[in-house]
Amino acid sequence: MIPEIGHFAIALALVMALVQGIAPLVGAARGNATWMELARPAARGQFLFTALAFACLTQAFVTSDFSVAVVASNSHTLKPMLYKVAGVWGNHEGSMLMWVLILTIFGLMVAEFGHNLPPSLRARVLGVHGLIAIGFFAFILFTSNPFDRLDPAPLQGQGLNPLLQDPGLAFHPPFLYLGYVGFSMAFSFAVAALIEGRVDPAWARWVRPWTLAAWCALTVGISLGSWWAYYELGWGGWWFWDPVENASFMPWLAGTALLHSSIVVEKRDALKSWTVLLAIVTFALSILGTFLVRSGVLTSVHAFATDPSRGVFILVLLVMIVGGALTLYMIRAPQLKGGGLFSPISREGALVLNNLLLATATAVVFLGTLYPLALDAVGGGKVSVGAPFFTATFVPIMSPILIACVIGPVLGWKRGDLGAALKRLRIALLIAVAIVLVTWYAASGNQVFSALGLGVAAWLIIGSFIDLAGRIGFFRVSPMEMVRRAVNLPRSAWGTAFAHAGLGIFVAGVTASSSWQTEQVQLMRTGDTVPLAGYSVTFEGVKELKGPNYEAIRGSFTVRQGDRVIARLSPEKRFYPAEKSQTTEAAIHTTWLADIYTVLGDKDKSGGWSTRFYHNPLVPWIWAGVMVMALGGGISLTDRRLRVGAPRRAAGPSAPPVPTGA
Amino acid sequence: MTRKRRRLYIVLLGMLILGVATALVLTAFEDSIVFFHSPTDIATKDLPKDRRFRVGGVVVADSIKRDTDGVTIRFGLTDLANTVAVTYRGVLPDLFREGQGAVVEGKLGADGVFRADEVLAKHDETYMPKEVADALKKSGQWKGKP
Numbered sequence: 132m133i134p135e136i137g138h139f140a141i142a143l144a145l146v147m148a149l150v151q152g153i154a155p156l157v158g159a160a161r162g163n164a165t166w167m168e169l170a171r172p173a174a175r176g177q178f179l180f181t182a183l184a185f186a187c188l189t190q191a192f193v194t195s196d197f198s199v200a201v202v203a204s205n206s207h208t209l210k211p212m213l214y215k216v217a218g219v220w221g222n223h224e225g226s227m228l229m230w231v232l233i234l235t236i237f238g239l240m241v242a243e244f245g246h247n248l249p250p251s252l253r254a255r256v257l258g259v260h261g262l263i264a265i266g267f268f269a270f271i272l273f274t275s276n277p278f279d280r281l282d283p284a285p286l287q288g289q290g291l292n293p294l295l296q297d298p299g300l301a302f303h304p305p306f307l308y309l310g311y312v313g314f315s316m317a318f319s320f321a322v323a324a325l326i327e328g329r330v331d332p333a334w335a336r337w338v339r340p341w342t343l344a345a346w347c348a349l350t351v352g353i354s355l356g357s358w359w360a361y362y363e364l365g366w367g368g369w370w371f372w373d374p375v376e377n378a379s380f381m382p383w384l385a386g387t388a389l390l391h392s393s394i395v396v397e398k399r400d401a402l403k404s405w406t407v408l409l410a411i412v413t414f415a416l417s418i419l420g421t422f423l424v425r426s427g428v429l430t431s432v433h434a435f436a437t438d439p440s441r442g443v444f445i446l447v448l449l450v451m452i453v454g455g456a457l458t459l460y461m462i463r464a465p466q467l468k469g470g471g472l473f474s475p476i477s478r479e480g481a482l483v484l485n486n487l488l489l490a491t492a493t494a495v496v497f498l499g500t501l502y503p504l505a506l507d508a509v510g511g512g513k514v515s516v517g518a519p520f521f522t523a524t525f526v527p528i529m530s531p532i533l534i535a536c537v538i539g540p541v542l543g544w545k546r547g548d549l550g551a552a553l554k555r556l557r558i559a560l561l562i563a564v565a566i567v568l569v570t571w572y573a574a575s576g577n578q579v580f581s582a583l584g585l586g587v588a589a590w591l592i593i594g595s596f597i598d599l600a601g602r603i604g605f606f607r608v609s610p611m612e613m614v615r616r617a618v619n620l621p622r623s624a625w626g627t628a629f630a631h632a633g634l635g636i637f638v639a640g641v642t643a644s645s646s647w648q649t650e651q652v653q654l655m656r657t658g659d660t661v662p663l664a665g666y667s668v669t670f671e672g673v674k675e676l677k678g679p680n681y682e683a684i685r686g687s688f689t690v691r692q693g694d695r696v697i698a699r700l701s702p703e704k705r706f707y708p709a710e711k712s713q714t715t716e717a718a719i720h721t722t723w724l725a726d727i728y729t730v731l732g733d734k735d736k737s738g739g740w741s742t743r744f745y746h747n748p749l750v751p752w753i754w755a756g757v758m759v760m761a762l763g764g765g766i767s768l769t770d771r772r773l774r775v776g777a778p779r780r781a782a783g784p785s786a787p788p789v790p791t792g793a
Numbered sequence: 794m795t796r797k798r799r800r801l802y803i804v805l806l807g808m809l810i811l812g813v814a815t816a817l818v819l820t821a822f823e824d825s826i827v828f829f830h831s832p833t834d835i836a837t838k839d840l841p842k843d844r845r846f847r848v849g850g851v852v853v854a855d856s857i858k859r860d861t862d863g864v865t866i867r868f869g870l871t872d873l874a875n876t877v878a879v880t881y882r883g884v885l886p887d888l889f890r891e892g893q894g895a896v897v898e899g900k901l902g903a904d905g906v907f908r909a910d911e912v913l914a915k916h917d918e919t920y921m922p923k924e925v926a927d928a929l930k931k932s933g934q935w936k937g938k939p
Contacts, residue, residue, distance in 0.1 A: 294887075365884070475802050487807050491814045498818060513829035515847060515898075516822075523821035528814055652883050654863025704887075713887045732884035735863045743884045 134199050137187025138278040141228075144180035144235070145268035147173045151238070151261030155254035159326075167254035174242035174257055177264060178235040185219070185232050188277050192219050198284035201225060201277050207290035207709045209680040217301035218291050223441070224277035226304055230421070231267045233305075233312040237341070238264070241316070248337060255323035256316075263315055266448045274441045290709035293681065299359035306352030307379060311417035313345020314386055318414035321407045322456050325463040330403040335396035338410070340768060342393060346386045347764035353379050354757040365715040365730045367650065367745040369753060372521040377500040378420035381493055385413040388489035391482050398544060399471035399479055404464040405486070411460060415453040416493070422446055423500075477547040481539030485532055492528045496521070533587045533638060536631050537594030540624075555601060559594035563587070584642030591635025595628045626767025630760045637756030643749035654739040664746035666727065667691050673731070673740065681705040683716075686731040686740065690720060702731040726750045827898060835901065836875040842901055848877060848909075849896040857891060870895065870907075881909040 151173035158166025188201075192215050197203040205222040206215060214221075220229040238260045245253045271277070294300075320338045324330045356379070361369040370376060389409040395402045422445040473479040499516045507513055537559065541552040553560065567586035574581060603616040649664040657672040671687040683703045690697045698720035705714045720727045725748045732741030829847045830840060840846070853869035853876060860867070866885060869876045879897055889895055889912060897909035 364886075472796060472799060475806075483803055484806070487803075487810050491810050495814055495818060502822075515827045515829065517825065517827055517898075519825035520821045523825060524814065524817040527817055528810075652864045715884075715887055730884055732864075735859055737863070739863050741864045741884055 133187050133190055134196070134278040134280065137184040137191075138276065140180040140184040140187065141268060141272060141276075141278075144177050144184065144231070145265065145272060147177035147180060148261050148264035148268050151177060151257055152265050153258070153261070155261070156258035156326075159251045159254045159258065162251075164250065167250055170254050170257035170261070171242040173261065174235070174238040177261075178239040181228075181232045181235045184277075185228055188225055188228060189216060189219050191278075192216065192225075195288065196284075197286070197288050198280050198282070199277075200279040200281045203281055203285050203288045205291050206288040207680065208287065209709065210291060210296070211679055213298070213301060214291055214296045217295075220304045221291050221295050221301075224271070224275045226308070227267070227271050227275055228277050229305065230308050230312060231264060231271065233308050234260070234264055234267065234315060237312060237316050252323055252327060252334075252337075255326050256319045259319040259322045260315065263319070263452060266452065270441075270444050270448065274444050287709070290680070290707065293705065293707040293710055293712055293714045294363060297359060297363055299355050299363070303352055303355040303359060306348050306355060308352075310345050310347075310349020310352050310386075311379075311382060311420060313341060313348055314382060314389075314410075314414045314417050316341035316345065317386075317389060317410040318456070321410035322459060325407060325456075325459045328463055328466050330396065330407060330467050332397045332400055335393045335406070339390075339393050339397065342386065342390055342410075343764055343768050346383070346390055347761045347768070349379070349383050349386060350757060350761040350764065353383060354754050354761075358754050361750070362717050362719055363714070365717045365743070367648070367728055367730075367743075367747065369644075369750065372499075372518045374500050375424050377496050378423040381496055381500070382413055382416040382420055384489050384493040384496065385409060385416050388486045388493070389413050391485050391489075395479050395482050399473065401471050401473070401479060402483070402486075403467040404460075407464065407467070408460060409486075409490075411453065411456045412493075415449065415456075416497075418445065418449045418452065422449060471545065473544070474546045476542065476549050478539060478542045478544045480547070481535055481542055484535055485539065488528060488532050492525055495524045495528060499524070530587075533591060533634070536634070537590055540595075540627050540631070541598050555598055556594050559590055559597050562593055563590035578646060581642055581646035584646070585639060588635045588639035588642065591638060592632045595631040595635065599624060599628050622770035623767045626763045626765075626770070628763070629766055630763030633756045633759030633761075633763055635756070636752050636759055640749045640752030640754075640756055644747045644753065647748045649744075649746040651744045653742060654735055655742050656739045661744070663690075663727070663744050664725075665692065666697065666746070668727075668729070668744055670740070670742065678705065680709060681707045684731070686729075686742070688718070688729050688742075690727055698727065700727070700729045702729045704731055721751050723751055724749065829896075831872045832870060832875040832877040833872055835877050835905075835907070840901060842903060845898060845900055847896055847898045847913075848879070848907055849894065850877070852889070852891045852893055852895050854891045870897065877907050878905070879907045879909050881912055883912075886912055 151170055154166045154173070155170035158164070158169065188199075190196075191199045191202050192206055193212070195202065195206055195208045195215070197206075201222055201224045202218075205225075206218045210218070218225070220226045238257060241248075241253065241256055241260070245256075248256070317338050320334070320341070324334055353376075356376070357369045360371070360376075361367075389406065392402050392406045392409055396406050422442060471479075499520050502516055503514050537556060538549070538552050541555055542549070563586040566589045567582045570585050571579065571582035599617075599620065602620060603613050605613065608616070651661065651663055653661055655661070655670040657670055660667050660669040662668075667690070669689045669691070671689055673684050673686045676683050676685055683705045685701050685703045688700045688702070690700060700718035700720055702718040703716040705716060706712075707714070715730055717728055717730045719729075725746060728745040728747055730743040732743060734740055827845050827847055829849065830838075832848060832850050834840065835848065848870055850870040850872045853871050856867075856869040858867045859865070864884075865880060865882045867878065867880050868891075870879050871877075879899075881897065881899075896913040897907065898911040898913070899907060899909035901907050
């Protein structure tokens with residue numbers, strides 16, 4: 132009964148989406164306030180029905196109702212509760228339901244908190260949002276209904292893929308989708324602005340919080356996925372330039388560009404049509420990401436068995452949404468007259484450089500990801516484009532950004548003084564050069580790029596804060612005065628500093644772990660000891676144990692430095708009888724300066740075990756850096772200017788006053 | 794600075810970056826694209842020995858052997874028409890097993906043995922790598938859905 136309620140709720144949500152997608156747009160075109168006001172109750176209703184459907188599906192998973200097909204093929208009674216709940220979105224149907232749930236939450240937020248938007252803009256934003264929702268509700272109802280029943284119902288479910296039974300991955304999809312779907316808000320605002328034919332600083336201020344929130348969520352989501360790949364797959368790597376990874380990385384890159392270009396619109400009333408285009412492209416890449424992962428058109432290490440007909444549906448949706456938006460863009464963009472002029476050396480100039488480079492990097496990743504697909508489609512043979520391609524192209528394109536993103540925030544708007552900026556940053560520059568020289572010397576002069584990488588990292592970390600330190604009068608005024616000045620600095624300045632410094636921490640982690648990783652594979656018998664990057668690892672034997680829904684063989688290793696025991700590590704091999712599959716649980720000891728990473732392999736006929744060890748320097752900095760970046764985004768989000776209620780459009784010639792009904 | 798001037802600068806800078814990117818992409822494509830071949834391709838075509846490529850097929854039943862060092866693994870990979878011998882040093886992915894599809898990446902040795910340095914794992918045991926399915930279809934041995 133409950134699954135039928137859920138199914139019905141989705142159908143009702145679709146009806147709500149139809150109302151929301153049509154009435155407000157017609158109302159806004161005709162200046163009919165009643166029709167425009169329909170958007171808000173429709174958005175509320177849509178959210179309520181979707182939440183109801185989601186609750187019904189969760190109920191089916193929690194109570195292990197195997198008469199529901201999705202539950203039967205993705206759950207099991209013995210599964211721990213966390214994974215029963217995570218199982219709701221651990222499969223295609225449920226994850227799409229989560230996608231639209233998040234979509235309706237964003238719609239609800241605009242409906243409830245968008246009081247300060249001009250009524251016509253709000254109606255149009257919600258209208259466009261409703262149109263997107265129509266597509267995805269139809270997708271769910273026609274190709275991937277999560278409430279399909281099985282008759283007769285099986286007595287036991289097939290269980291969730293054990294690799295996915297992991298806390299890191301349980302929360303990876305919600306964050307990723309918050310990011311993907313959050314960009315739909317920027318898209319709706321962009322299309323609404325195109326319909327109105329008006330993009331101004333107030334518009335940019337309304338879009339920015341949504342973009343920023345989506346960007347933070349996507350950042351966290353991607354890093355959770357990468358962290359999971361690092362400790363769960365047992366390969367010691369954290370990013371493989373795999374198509375599925377790239378699929379989430381492309382919207383992130385475009386979203387980062389959007390975040391920066393909208394600053395120029397807000398502050399200087401320039402780069403308008405470019406920003407609108409970026410908003411469209413970012414959301415297009417988000418849908419493309421969903422399509423690539425769900426359609427199975429790409430060969431990926433993360434690929435799951437998929438159904439091509441769904442892929443076609445998403446592709447059609449993508450073409451309709453993006454095609455429509457771009458057509459509108461073509462018609463309306465020439466009307467968006469740019470405002471403020473600026474010289475090449477200025478804050479705007481730096482942001483333009485950032486955008487050009489990020490856009491190029493996005494294009495390169497896009498090319499590398501889709502080239503194999505295109506080549507295969509025209510019968511050009513099967514190829515794969517892997518990490519070497521991306522290292523050779525992406526890294527050089529992004530490198531100038533790493534240098535420039537410290538200088539940019541120090542430059543003035545309109546016309547900057549590069550010499551004065553560098554003078555303010557001289558301490559960072561000196562330390563960076565010193566680090567390059569020391570590293571270069573320590574590595575006996577043959578690792579230029581590693582040395583440069585660490586130097587750039589120091590430049591980013593120190594350079595990002597040095598200007599703020601100057602502005603709060605570091606060491607020059609009393610501590611109380613410093614705190615007072617620090618609090619009074621705009622939050623967005625702090626956010627920028629944290630985000631850029633986080634990038635620096637990330638660069639340090641990437642450089643060190645890719646330059647100085649040690650890998651060791653060997654056969655070990657109980658009592659054997661092998662050296663590993665200045666430590667020694669002793670194999671103490673294995674024992675069998677039983678988990679809630681798996682059987683495991685646990686190896687124990689003692690890591691010593693000299694005679695001192697540093698850590699005892701217990702990697703496992705787990706066998707999940709329900710899913711008839713096996714997973715490897717790496718055991719990791721982290722010192723924050725390096726990870727010692729152990730994997731237990733297979734048993735040899737003679738009774739030895741194959742084992743794999745890694746010593747990964749600075750690897751934890753990768754995720755720490757990314758988290759600091761997301762934190763920077765979060766700090767920016769608390770800036771007064773960005774509060775949803777705060778910005779008001781200066782009384783302009785257009786935007787007819789329409790009384791709000793509610 | 795006039796509006797036109799500014800636009801010119803941005804366009805020039807954009808062209809410069811795009812030009813550099815294109816050059817980078819083209820050289821990287823030249824060096825780092827990895828082709829996919831089936832065991833039949835290896836048997837019938839003269840493939841370059843110094844280039845990395847991928848081979849996909851089904852792991853031959855009872856073919857997995859370990860060398861005395863315990864970490865070098867040998868197995869056969871077949872598209873059911875031809876079989877290629879593969880060696881790999883390291884810990885195999887969890888979903889690697891006999892009778893299942895697998896894709897390996899590495900170089901072909903002069904002795905005709907494929908030296909893999911990467912064995913691609915899939916997250917899903919029922920998943921058949923697309924290349925393997927196509928290779929099986931090509932050799933006429935595909936039993937699954939057309």
